[in-house]
Every structure is written in C-alpha cells, then in structure tokens.
Amino acid sequence: MADIAMTPPSAGQKELGVRTASYIAATRRKQMYSGILLLIFVLMMMSGFRIAEERNAGDFLPGLRQFFSFPSEVVSEGWANRANIPGYVAQFFPSLVETVNIAAVSTLIGALAAALVGLLASRGLARWPRLIPVFRRLLDAMRAIPEIVIALLLIYILGGGPVPAMIAIAFHTTGALGKMFSEVAENADQKPVEGLTSVGATWGQKMWLGVIPQVAPDWLSYVLQRFEVNVRASAILGFVGSGGIGYDLKIAMQWGGGKYDQVVAIFLMLFLTIVVIDQLSSRYRQKLVKGS
Amino acid sequence: MSVTDPPMTMQANVLGLFAARRRMSFLVPGVILAYLIYIFFAFDIPGLAQRARMDNAAILMSDFWIHKTHVTRDNRTGAVTVSIDGEARATYPAGKLPEWVTVAEDQTTISLPGGHGVVYDAAGGAQYRHPDYGVIDVQPRDGTLDITLPDGPVPDWISLGDNRISVTTDQGRFSMTRNRTETFRYKAGWALFFFTLDSPFHGKSPGELAALAVSGDRVDPARSNLSHMVSDFWNNGLWRHKDVAWAIFETILMAFLGTFAAAIISLPLAFFAATNFTSIWAVRFGMRRVFDFVRGVDSLIWTIILARAFGPGPMTGALAILITDIGTFGKQFSETLENIDDKQVEGIRSTGANAVQRARFGVLPQITPVLLAQVLYMLESNTRSATVIGAIVGGGIGLLLTQAISTQKDWEDVAYYLVLIVLMVIMMDTLSGWLRRKLIKGDAA
Numbered sequence: 001m002a003d004i005a006m007t008p009p010s011a012g013q014k015e016l017g018v019r020t021a022s023y024i025a026a027t028r029r030k031q032m033y034s035g036i037l038l039l040i041f042v043l044m045m046m047s048g049f050r051i052a053e054e055r056n057a058g059d060f061l062p063g064l065r066q067f068f069s070f071p072s073e074v075v076s077e078g079w080a081n082r083a084n085i086p087g088y089v090a091q092f093f094p095s096l097v098e099t100v101n102i103a104a105v106s107t108l109i110g111a112l113a114a115a116l117v118g119l120l121a122s123r124g125l126a127r128w129p130r131l132i133p134v135f136r137r138l139l140d141a142m143r144a145i146p147e148i149v150i151a152l153l154l155i156y157i158l159g160g161g162p163v164p165a166m167i168a169i170a171f172h173t174t175g176a177l178g179k180m181f182s183e184v185a186e187n188a189d190q191k192p193v194e195g196l197t198s199v200g201a202t203w204g205q206k207m208w209l210g211v212i213p214q215v216a217p218d219w220l221s222y223v224l225q226r227f228e229v230n231v232r233a234s235a236i237l238g239f240v241g242s243g244g245i246g247y248d249l250k251i252a253m254q255w256g257g258g259k260y261d262q263v264v265a266i267f268l269m270l271f272l273t274i275v276v277i278d279q280l281s282s283r284y285r286q287k288l289v290k291g292s
Numbered sequence: 293m294s295v296t297d298p299p300m301t302m303q304a305n306v307l308g309l310f311a312a313r314r315r316m317s318f319l320v321p322g323v324i325l326a327y328l329i330y331i332f333f334a335f336d337i338p339g340l341a342q343r344a345r346m347d348n349a350a351i352l353m354s355d356f357w358i359h360k361t362h363v364t365r366d367n368r369t370g371a372v373t374v375s376i377d378g379e380a381r382a383t384y385p386a387g388k389l390p391e392w393v394t395v396a397e398d399q400t401t402i403s404l405p406g407g408h409g410v411v412y413d414a415a416g417g418a419q420y421r422h423p424d425y426g427v428i429d430v431q432p433r434d435g436t437l438d439i440t441l442p443d444g445p446v447p448d449w450i451s452l453g454d455n456r457i458s459v460t461t462d463q464g465r466f467s468m469t470r471n472r473t474e475t476f477r478y479k480a481g482w483a484l485f486f487f488t489l490d491s492p493f494h495g496k497s498p499g500e501l502a503a504l505a506v507s508g509d510r511v512d513p514a515r516s517n518l519s520h521m522v523s524d525f526w527n528n529g530l531w532r533h534k535d536v537a538w539a540i541f542e543t544i545l546m547a548f549l550g551t552f553a554a555a556i557i558s559l560p561l562a563f564f565a566a567t568n569f570t571s572i573w574a575v576r577f578g579m580r581r582v583f584d585f586v587r588g589v590d591s592l593i594w595t596i597i598l599a600r601a602f603g604p605g606p607m608t609g610a611l612a613i614l615i616t617d618i619g620t621f622g623k624q625f626s627e628t629l630e631n632i633d634d635k636q637v638e639g640i641r642s643t644g645a646n647a648v649q650r651a652r653f654g655v656l657p658q659i660t661p662v663l664l665a666q667v668l669y670m671l672e673s674n675t676r677s678a679t680v681i682g683a684i685v686g687g688g689i690g691l692l693l694t695q696a697i698s699t700q701k702d703w704e705d706v707a708y709y710l711v712l713i714v715l716m717v718i719m720m721d722t723l724s725g726w727l728r729r730k731l732i733k734g735d736a737a
Contacts (some may be wrong), residue, residue: 025664041552044548045549045552045553046711048545048548048549049549049607049610051545052542052545052546052549052605052606052607052610053607055538055542055603055605055606055607055687056603056604056605056606056607056608057602057603057604057605058440058601058602058603058605058608059602060602063601063602063603063608064601066600067597067598067601069600069601070597070600070601071481071597088716097589098334101331101334101335104327105327105328105331108324108327108328125382140718141714142720144676144714144717144718145461145710145713145714145717146676146679146680146713146717147680147691148679148680148683148690149679149710152694152697153352153706155699156345156348156352156697157344157345157346157348157349157352158343158344158345159343159344159345161335161339161340161343162335163340165334166335189578191648231428232590232591232592235590235592236590236591236592236684238679239592239684240680240683240684240694246592247593249596253596254594263438267589267593270590270592271589271590271593274588274590275584275588277576278584278587278588283489
C-alpha cells in the first residue's frame with residue numbers, strides 16, 4: 001500500500017521534471033534557431049549594404065551630408081523665383097492632365113481586360129474550365145514583365161507620346177488586377193449563378209447578372225487602389241521614356257541650375273495630385289467596403 | 293385608401309429604383325465610352341498609325357532571335373571580312389571562316405541556304421545565283437556598276453539605283469555599291485552566346501565540350517579545360533555574362549536591402565502612429581503625416597533627390613526603395629497594430645513588464661506573421677520596381693536594359709535581359725510565396 005501511495009507522486013514529479021526539462025530544451029533550441037536566423041539575416045543585410053556601397057558611385061556618409069544640398073538648392077532657387085511658379089503650373093498643367101489620363105485610361109482598359117481574363121481564370125466560373133491554368137499563367141506573365149520594358153520597346157516602334165506608356169501600364173494592370181479579381185470572384189456566392197443556369201442563361205449573362213453585382217464593390221476598391229499606383233507609374237514612365245509631366249521633369253532637370261523653379265513647380269504639382277488622388281480614393285474605398 | 297396606399301408607394305419606390313438602376317446601366321458605359329473617345333483624340337491615336345514604324349517592329353522581332361553574319365568586301369582594297377552582326381569584336385579570324393564561306397585566291401564563294409549563292413570574283417565584281425531566277429551579275433566599270441539581269445521584268449525583290457543594287461530574298465541579302473560588297477546570311481538563335489570567336493571552344497558541339505571538359509589534354513597548359521571554359525563563358529565580351537549577372541544581383545540587392553531596412557525602421561515608428569499605443573494625439577497625428585508625406589512625395593522624386601546626393605549605383609536604388617517603403621509600411625504596420633488582441637498585452641503588463649517588454653512579448657508574436665506577409669509581398673513588388681529605379685539611378689539590370697534599348701540595334705541583348713528580368717521576378721515571387729507559407733504556417737504550428 002505504502003509503495004503504491006509513494007510511487008504515483010514521484011512518477012508524476014519525474015514526468016513533470018522531464019517535461020519541464022524538455023520544454024526548456026525546446027525553448028532554448030527555438031531561441032538558438034531564431035538567434036542563428038537573426039544573425040544570418042543581419043550578416044546578409046550588412047554584407048549586402050557593403051557590396052551596394054562599394055558598387056555605388058558615391059559613398060553613404062558623404063552622400064548623407066549632401067542629402068539636403070540638392071533639395072535646398074532647388075527650394076532656394078524656387079523661392080527666389082516664386083513669382084514664376086504660378087505661370088509654370090499653368091504651363092505644365094496639360095502635361096499633368098496627360099499623366100493622370102494615361103493612368104486613368106490604362107486602369108480602365110486594364111480593369112476591363114482583367115475582368116474578362118480574371119473570370120476566365122476563376123474556378124467554378126470559367127467559361128472553359130480546362131483553360132484555367134492557361135489564363136492564370138497568362139496573368140502571371142503579364143504581371144511579371146515590368147512596365148518599363150514594354151514602354152521602352154513600344155517607344156521604338158510607336159515613337160514618343162502617351163500611347164506607349166498607356167499600353168505598358170494597361171498590360172501590367174491586367175495582370176495585377178486579373179489575379180485579384182479572380183480571387184474575389186472565386187469567393188462569390190454561387191447561388192445566383194446556379195439560378196441563372198437553371199433558366200438557361202448564357203455564360204455572359206451569368207457573369208454579368210450573377211457574379212458582377214456581387215463582386216463590384218471589391219473590384220472597384222481594387223481598381224481605385226490600382227489607379228493610385230498607376231498615377232505614380234505614369235509619372236515614372238514619363239521620366240524614363242516620354243509623355244506627361246515626368247518628361248517635363250526630366251527636361252527641366254537636365255537644364256540643371258536656372259530651371260529649378262520649374263522643378264519646384266512640377267514637384268509641387270505631382271505631390272498635390274498624388275495626395276489628392278490617394279485621399280479621394282481611400283475615402284471612396286472605405287465607403288465601398290462599408291456599403292457592401 | 294389607407295389600405296392601398298403603402299403598396300402603391302412601395303411599388304412606386306421599386307419602380308423608381310428600377311428606373312435609377314436602368315439609367316445607371318446606360319450611364320456608366322456611356323461615360324466610359326465618352327472618356328475613351330476623348331482619349332482617342334487627346335492621345336492622337338489616328339496620327340499614331342502614321343507615326344508607327346512597323347519596319348522597326350519587324351527588325352525588333354527578328355533581331356530578338358535571329359542573327360546575321362556579314363560577309364563584306366571593301367571594294368577599294370579587296371579585303372574580305374566575315375563578322376557577326378557587323379561587330380568588330382565578333383569578326384572571324386582569317387583562318388577560321390565558317391564553312392559556308394570559301395576564300396580562294398581572289399575569289400570568295402558564299403553559299404546561302406536553298407541553293408542560293410554569291411561569288412565575289414577576282415575582277416572586283418560579284419554574282420548572285422538564284423536557283424529559280426538565274427544569275428545576277430554586277431561588275432564595276434569606270435566608277436559605276438554594270439548590272440546584268442536575266443531576261444524579263446525586274447522582280448520586286450531586286451532594288452536597283454544609281455550605282456547600287458540590293459537583292460533581298462528569304463535566304464539572305466546581297467548589296468553592292470562602288471565601295472562595298474556585302475552579303476548577309478541569317479541564322480536563328482543568339483550568336484556566340486557561350487563562346488566568342490577568339491575562344492578555342494567556339495563552334496564545338498555540346499558533346500565535344502563535355503569530352504574536352506573531362507579530358508586531360510589541356511587546350512591551355514596553364515589551367516584545366518573546365519575552368520578555361522567557365523572563364524571564357526563568364527568573360528564573354530559580347531554578351532557580358534559577368535556584368536549581366538552582377539546587374540541582376542544588384543537589382544535583387546536593391547529590393548532586398550530597401551525592403552527589409554524600411555521594415556526595420558518603420559516598425560518602431562508605427563507604434564507612435566497606432567491609437568492603442570500612443571495616447572498623445574499630437575504625436576500620432578504628426579507620425580501619420582510623416583508617413584503620408586513620404587508616400588506622397590513619389591518614389592520618382594525621392595529617387596531623383598537621392599541620385600543627386602549618392603550618385604548612380606545600387607545603394608542609391610536601395611535607399612530610394614527604403615524611403616518610399618517607410619511610408620507604406622508605416623501605414624500598414626500601424627493599422628495592423630491597431631487590430632491586435634489586447635489580452636496578451638494585459639497579461640504581460642500584469643507581470644510588471646515595461647513598454648518595450650510588452651511590445652516584444654505581447655505584441656510582436658501576434659503580428660509577426662502578418663508583418664512578414666506584408667514585407668514579403670513588398671519584396672516581390674520591389675523586385676519589379678528595382679528594375680525601373682535602376683533605370684533612373686543608373687544601376688542594375690534597368691541600366692543595362694535602357695542602354696541596350698537606346699543603341700537601337702542590340703535587340704538580342706534586350707531579349708536576353710527581358711528573359712532574365714522575367715525569370716528574376718518569377719523566382720522572387722516563388723521564393724517569397726514559399727517563405728510566406730513556411731514562416732507563417734511554421735509560426736502557427
């Protein structure tokens with residue numbers, strides 16, 4: 001009896017001790033692994049930075065001291081010639097409109113194409129279910145090619161102007177939005193689609209009447225977000241290629257000193273446009289998400 | 293009356309909604325159409341048809357995957373050179389011409405596919421032999437060209453001018469002026485991709501190369517064949533594999549450094565912008581405006597400012613990505629922080645932990661998976677941005693790409709870079725997707 005009474009606690013204690021020890025060991029091991037991972041990460045960051053600094057024309061610390069010299073030069077020149085800025089704003093306004101137009105029309109075309117390809121790539125909704133992988137790979141490929149590549153190739157063929165940038169951004173937008181559209185559409189309620197199938201609706205009717213009304217708020221929200229991204233992309237493509245306010249900025253920058261009042265005007269316009277578009281779009285997106 | 297009234301108004305309401313819906317369903321496409329028509333004229337799409345250079349498109353498409361070998365005779369000196377794409381660096385040495393060119397005495401014989409052929413004869417003239425059409429004979433005489441064609445009308449693939457002739461067939465192209473006689477032979481594929489003409493391994497089949505790599509007979513006694521091969525490939529002067537590999541590495545490096553440094557910097561800052569961690573309204577407001585400002589000053593502007601301060605190179609690109617992403621991450625992280633579960637923080641607080649300890653043990657463990665997912669998504673998207681930023685600051689594959697495009701002739705290089713960029717993006721997408729699954733699931737388990 002005494003034996004029996006004695007053994008369970010000691011076995012339990014032993015078990016507890018073993019458990020505690022193994023728990024502590026496991027925690028230690030986990031900490032060690034995390035520590036090693038962290039160390040590798042820090043080493044990668046440091047050596048990466050060293051390599052990047054070595055291959056850079058200017059070094060980090062001297063550059064840091066100069067960081068404000070260019071902006072202050074630009075701002076002081078812009079301030080000295082502040083009387084000219086309203087004139088420049090008026091002069092560059094058409095280019096700004098062009099930049100925004102490139103973004104808007106490419107978002108629009110990209111979204112329309114993405115709606116079609118996205119639905120064709122959605123499980124349960126596709127017109128030809130066997131071709132789903134094909135359309136998915138197509139979207140992946142469209143996303144993978146950076147806009148600048150398409151834009152520069154098209155400039156060689158089509159010459160300067162807004163069209164190469166428009167096509168390039170629309171192409172990329174199709175890939176980016178198509179994936180998101182298809183993810184949303186796959187989560188849509190299938191019942192309206194089944195109802196429409198039972199009355200003999202065509203694929204187009206099923207999508208237009210059964211799926212699009214359900215997914216429209218989410219899709220619109222993604223489209224607005226993409227529009228924000230595309231305004232920036234359109235300005236950058238103008239700078240690298242041609243068309244819009246980015247191109248004017250490049251010309252003004254190439255002049256260097258003496259034209260910095262133009263640079264200030266363009267910076268201001270670009271900044272304000274992006275902030276306004278971001279604000280409007282985020283306000284409208286919140287409304288969309290709450291409304292749905 | 294009072295009984296029928298509510299259904300009547302309901303009906304009117306429903307009808308009204310239907311009408312509004314119908315109006316919308318015409319209005320929205322109408323507005324879109326009107327906008328597209330406006331763009332059609334604002335972007336001068338009708339004029340585009342005239343400006344478009346479809347011949348450029350044809351050059352581009354064919355140069356992507358076809359190379360041409362030039363056989364050129366300088367008619368003043370009589371010297372014949374054979375080179376790929378007319379590049380001086382890719383000129384065949386005299387003793388090692390391709391087998392379809394034979395130089396005997398003063399006569400050069402070039403055989404083209406399909407039974408076509410060109411002979412540069414000793415008298416300074418040339419004959420193009422077309423198996424169906426006949427022989428086109430061109431002889432210089434008193435400073436002009438004396439051209440003899442077979443009988444019949446001149447076909448449209450022969451272009452005749454004062455003192456010049458050019459013959460363009462599917463098999464090749466032949467042209468002659470007083471100064472120069474030139475024949476192009478086209479071949480699919482990228483020329484000299486592995487070894488340039490000065491390498492002893494040029495023109496060897498994969499089997500021969502494999503045999504050479506393992507055999508003991510050294511081509512160059514100083515080093516083994518394998519290391520010789522690797523070095524000849526790596527230092528290929530035409531395709532510059534070494535520079536291209538560095539450029540791809542620089543691009544990935546920019547994305548990697550920029551993204552992770554931005555995440556490390558914005559995580560502590562995000563605490564100051566989150567409602568549940570910073571009770572002082574002014575601090576929160578200030579921090580949020582900083583994030584908004586950084587995002588509002590577009591990456592283009594940041595990149596330009598940074599390029600001025602740090603000069604061209606990958607570090608500038610990394611810093612540009614870093615600054616832009618601080619804005620994005622700051623906003624995302626502070627939103628994530630506002631959505632955490634407070635119970636864990638309270639639990640840690642009850643043990644007397646200070647703010648840093650609460651953040652480390654109460655907050656970080658719950659948000660790590662979300663943060664990692666956000667950071668890795670950004671890494672993917674920044675790999676693409678790094679190409680563009682490289683083109684602006686002058687670093688990485690973006691720089692090589694813009695340089696190759698601006699020469700307007702190295703289209704095979706452009707195709708090479710394009711393939712590499714797409715592979716790089718797909719690789720980074722796959723890697724980040726794999727890491728996301730691994731890290732996030734690993735943390736949950």
